[in-house]
Amino acid sequence: MVDIAVQLYTLRSLDASLPELLDRVGEAGYDGVEFAYRVRESPVEDVLAALERNDLDAASAHVPIEALEDAPAEALEDEFDETVDFYDRLGVDTLVVPWLDAEHFESAAAVDAAAARLDDIAAALDAAGVRLAYHNHDQEFATVGDAPALERLIDRTDDRVGFEIDAGWALVGGSDPAALIDRRTDRVTHVHAADADVDRGESVALGEGDVDLDAVVASARNADCEWLVYEHDDPADPIASVEQGAKVLRDALE
Template sequence: MRPAIQLYTLRELDDSLPDLLRRVGETAFEGVEFAGLGDSDPDDIRDALDDAGLDAAGAHVGIEELEADPEGVVETYRELDCDRLVVPYLDDAEFASETAVTDTARRLQTLAGRVDEAGASLGYHNHDHEFTDVGDDGNAFDLLADETDFDLELDVGWATAAGRDPAELLRGLRGRAPLVHVKDVADTTPVELGEGDLDIDACVAAARDAGTEWLIYEHDEPTDPEASLAHGAERLAELVE
């Protein structure tokens, strides 16, 4: 496994995307997951990745953008050697009932087929609301997993916040979790790694057994993004040794 960072963590820093990549390249992170490209030219981003010695682990792309032009999105990220695209969020209503989850699963599965035809793979990234109960059939996340075959980028922090054991979830996602978000939470509040409720060691062991390729650090609300970058890089480097 290799360590990466979701660049959403650094969104409050007053840097261009190429400058953010150079900053990440000075740490032990080996890759990044994009949270949009902003106004940056893909050629400049490609050069910055190369200069920083970083690989593109994946990219978060909104579902509307993907559905509107999957071929164009895939081609843009192909220029960055990025072939894993992840829908980062769908709102609570998409997981509010068994019917809603089934419809959501069908929508995402259709999109996964279009993305695959364009030459990339699709994943879905959870928060905590996907673990809501949907009647006798259990919870929405489990139903989504059962109804689909695309990748699921498990966010172990949000799974923990929802009261689930993320290591157990990863064991059930063998072969479907090439990307895993490593986030710590105290109750439902994101905190720095090691300061919350997450059993990090158990998650890393389960991710390794599940065939995960990238552990991706994310902090949704860092009070000091620079310090969070340094701490996350150091901690993940230790975990993947």
């Protein structure tokens, strides 16, 4: 069974505490949330209480790669341990690297270096009982050799590195997101159910862009994906966007 969550980046412009945002997510009918930004602004106990009263699970969390690198420097080791402990308290079992700059996908050597970096993080997280995933934008689809850089990244990383395929950005990058998920069923942990206008290269509401959502949902199911995560990068009305996203996803899953 695939559950639906919302990436809290969608609600970042709202002047509300995280527990208040979780109440709105619960009212919209989601099963879970993907944490990002502002997550540390409220006491953990208040966040846990909001998750419980809204019957929400923690689907995953977006965490900058710098907070996950278990480097020899004592300060960085402390940050890694603190990050893992913090998200463990929230019930998060998958930490997602949300972004690497385009320079990491401009050559085979750059992709291989990024892959080694992710492998090191995945090994450290695995030892702590946590899974690592990587979330794409469109820069990962630059051609390296004769294939998209993302394909090389998947091939060069250990199986402990999962992938959260963002359907909208994959399409903007020139890839068919459903076909990508079908090719990589063993590596996909989450799917960002995001839509995009390819000509403008912009995030749009589900159903208003060029993504074939039905095909993406079918591929996510075929891959035994745990979560479909709704995200809109810049909604005019965040609450209306989240409510509409839940309805569209529920309809697509019927």
